Amino acid sequence: MSKKMVILGGGESGVGAAILAKKEGYEVFLSDGGQLKNTYRSDLQNHGILFEEGGHSESRILDADEVMKSPGIPDKTPMVKAIRAKGIPVISEIELAWRHKGDGRVIGITGSNGKSTTTALTYHICRHGGLDAALVGNIGYSFARQVAEDPKQWYVCEISSFQLDDIHAFRSEIAILTNITEDHLDRYDYKFENYIASKFRITMNQTAEDYFIYCADDPIIKKYIDQFEIHSNPLPFTMQQDINQGGSIRNGQMNINTGSEKLQMSIYDFALKGIHNQYNTMAAGIASATVGIRKEKIREAIQSFEALEHRMEYVSTVRGVEFINDSKATNVNSTWYALESMEKPTILILGGVDKGNDYSLIRDLVKEKVKAIVCLGVDNRKIHEAFQQDVPLMVNTASAEEAVKAAFHFATKGDVVLLSPACASFDLFKNYEDRGRQFKEAVRDL
Structure with a gap:
């Protein structure tokens, strides 16, 4: 039967x-x-x-x-x-895929922010280095479909906490944890500890032959890592301390040491800009070194990578005003990273379905960098309450076209309009991709 x-x-x-x-x-x-x-x-x-x-x-x-x-x-x-x-x-689907993948091996990437960029960059380096790899999970084809239709030696897999919740035997030979910040708490009984435990499940079935690559500067990972029994080889990445193995950035120089491979590279040669992307690049570089890709190939791939659609994506400059699409920022921390990398006065488009957001996390950056906020959502009360003392110009809009026109109206030459909503998109759009595309269309129609 x-x-x-x-x-x-x-x-x-x-x-x-x-x-x-x-x-x-x-x-x-x-x-x-x-x-x-x-x-x-x-x-x-x-x-x-x-x-x-x-x-x-x-x-x-x-x-x-x-x-x-x-x-x-x-x-x-x-x-x-x-x-x-x-x-x-x-x-979960990744459990089923893992069960039937044969000899294929997994680089699994999870975290609250940066996982799509880290996954895409890791895949880019693997392909550039000649590995027979597929990009699967949250970012593209499902892992199961790839196994069914076109099995590979390596699967570079973006994994959400929801997918990790229902694993039993699933194992990543190489696991990356980019960071942990409050997100999806509505799915975890509003207990941050439950969400943290879910993220650490990526290490659950790892063995002494495997690698766990994680951000040693992340306060939550630092605080909780000792509470989990981890059997794999730790390869931390950091900008704040000196380490023997893993990755570090000091004085503009990235150093990667996996034991078998050492790599040095100037951060000024990275295709991806911003501090958060330096962390993502370290994680991807370490993972690629552990699978045996030569350092010249890693270096070339890090220099030639192109950013993802909807993630700090440059759209256009209209009459001296730059437009950036960061629609994939569906939580407050993602928006924090976006604002942190802004170097010009910013008009920020915020709003959507709030997942229990704490806007105080970005208040200092908003005060420092944002001259106007354009709310794009059905219910914007929480945003108004959070920033009315700090930002003199705030307006509500109900479509991407309206938001873009309002932002353009507030902007002067040399400003940036940043769509980085800190919220899910389901109130006005099908998903964050739909939101990002409508934003880009509206910018082109100005």
């Missing part, structure tokens, strides 16, 4: 998991409470996978031997509660 696998959720990770499970001989049924995108519906039909949308058939789901839950579905939904109450094992 083949094992009955129910897939809950029909987005990229759900459909990828369904395709892999079917290929591996499971009896697969996918259930989505909403409507499937046309491309995903076609994928399921083409692979002969049974599915439902617009609701869940409880009896059928509770007949599963195992459930793969998409990361976007919270544990507190009635369907997930019923599955757990019945004792049916729940796994």
Whole structure:
């Protein structure tokens, strides 16, 4: 008898998991409470996978031997509660992918901020260095779909805390933890410790042959690292101390030492600018050195990398006013990093769905650098309360076009308009990509 696998959720990770499970001989049924995108519906039909949308058939789901839950579905939904109450094992898509990846190995990257950039840069270095690698996880193809359709020797995988919550045997030979700041607390009973524990799960199944690359300057990682049993080789990266192994930046010079490889490089040669990107570059450089990529190749790749769309992406300069799209900044810390790298007077576009934001974190930077705030969201009261004492110019807008016009109105030659919302986008947009694209279109229409 083949094992009955129910897939809950029909987005990229759900459909990828369904395709892999079917290929591996499971009896697969996918259930989505909403409507499937046309491309995903076609994928399921083409692979002969049974599915439902617009609701869940409880009896059928509770007949599963195992459930793969998409990361976007919270544990507190009635369907997930019923599955757990019945004792049916729940796994995440990366767990399923890992189970069937054969000899492939994983570079897993997690953290509250910087993980997409670090993942993309690590992948860029690996490919430039000749590694047979795929870019998977939150950033592109689902890990499961890649394993099903085009297996590789290495998977450079961006992993969210939600994906780590339902792993059992999943193991990253190389794990990167960029930093931990308060985010998604609505999913963790508003307990920061629960979210911290979730991030450290990336080390859970690592062995003495593996590597754990982490930011030694991050106050939360520093405070909590000793509470977790970590068996892998630590490779910290830092700008604040001298270390024997790992990565450090001192006097404008990056030094990487993994034991087998040593690399030196000037930070002025980095393609990515800003202090936060120096941390991301160290992490990616260390990871690449541990998989045996030659230092010349690492150096070349760090110099030639192009920034991601929606992450501090230069859009255009209109009448001396520069526009930057940082729509991927969906929490306050991401916006802190964006503001920290601003060198000109800034008009900041903020707002959206607040995930329990503490705006006091960016108050000093706002006072120092921001001359006007344009709110882009349905409910902007919290932003007004946070900054009304510090920023004389504040206005509410309800579309990307309105926000861009208002910001341009406040700006003078030599200013920067920065879209770095510190919030999720679901009140006015489909997702942060949609928000970023609408922003770019509005800038081009000025």
